[in-house]
Amino acid sequence: MVNTRTDTDLSAAVQNALLALLPQIREEIREEFRTGSGSSNAGGNP
DSSP states (O other), X not given: OHHHHHHHHHHXXXXXXXXXXXXXXXXXXHHHHHHHHHHHHHHHOO
């Protein structure tokens, strides 16, 4: 079936895209967390 083949191809492409984007998303979250926590801690704790 062509439909099943395309479905598997799409699922594989989505998985590959997620795996490729996960590291970048994690880095962005870490940077935002560091900057956010650093500024909040500096301003919240005199």
